[in-house]
Amino acid sequence: MNKIHSVCVYSASSTQIDPLYVDAAKRLGRLLGEKQIRLVNGAGNMGLMAAVADATLQAGGEAVGVIPRFMVEQGWHHTGLTELHVVNDMHERKQLMARLSDGVIALPGGCGTLEELLEIITWKQLGLYLNPIVVLNVKGYFDPLLAMLAKAVEERFMRVRHGAIWQVATTPDEAIELLFTTPLWDASIRKFAAI
Numbered sequence: 001m002n003k004i005h006s007v008c009v010y011s012a013s014s015t016q017i018d019p020l021y022v023d024a025a026k027r028l029g030r031l032l033g034e035k036q037i038r039l040v041n042g043a044g045n046m047g048l049m050a051a052v053a054d055a056t057l058q059a060g061g062e063a064v065g066v067i068p069r070f071m072v073e074q075g076w077h078h079t080g081l082t083e084l085h086v087v088n089d090m091h092e093r094k095q096l097m098a099r100l101s102d103g104v105i106a107l108p109g110g111c112g113t114l115e116e117l118l119e120i121i122t123w124k125q126l127g128l129y130l131n132p133i134v135v136l137n138v139k140g141y142f143d144p145l146l147a148m149l150a151k152a153v154e155e156r157f158m159r160v161r162h163g164a165i166w167q168v169a170t171t172p173d174e175a176i177e178l179l180f181t182t183p184l185w186d187a188s189i190r191k192f193a194a195i
Helices: 019-034 047-058 069-073 090-099 111-125 143-154 160-164 172-181 187-192
Strands: 006-010 038-041 063-068 083-087 104-106 133-136 167-169
Touching: 006 111, 019 038, 019 047, 019 172, 038 047, 047 063, 063 069, 063 090, 069 083, 083 090, 090 111, 104 111, 111 133, 133 172, 143 160, 167 172
Parallel strands: 006 038, 006 104, 038 063, 063 083, 104 133, 133 167
Antiparallel strands: none
């Protein structure tokens, strides 16, 4: 069993989405709070980012946000978090979120969420991030991305062993379980980064 004290959750800031996604984010937040797993996220005050943070806090947990200064200047930051780290740019944001986490869960989201997920997958492929990565595939949202990643393996742009970089869950409960049970990645895998 992995020691999971904090988890980075990537997710949408959109407010125009199916309530099913909001329910999943709230359930994930409640589980994190109840299990005393610290949430790390992008500190947004809307959408799934706010929903997971609020639910974590309401369940007695801690929520740590990391957000670039320009977003704070726009008033896009959550003001009720346990900690708020204001950084210079998006790159620094992603680095700090990864550094503060013992694992990653990706909830559905747009380009920003997809970019964060693909970057952390790339870091793991290169042996730069060794912790579990879980794709929380609510309502089959990530099916096209998972099919694309399978195609990359099939067409030999990635090795078969790279398919173990991420795990897929369909419920928040399963996502939390996978954080604890997914074997940590071996840094020596970087020698297999090239095909």
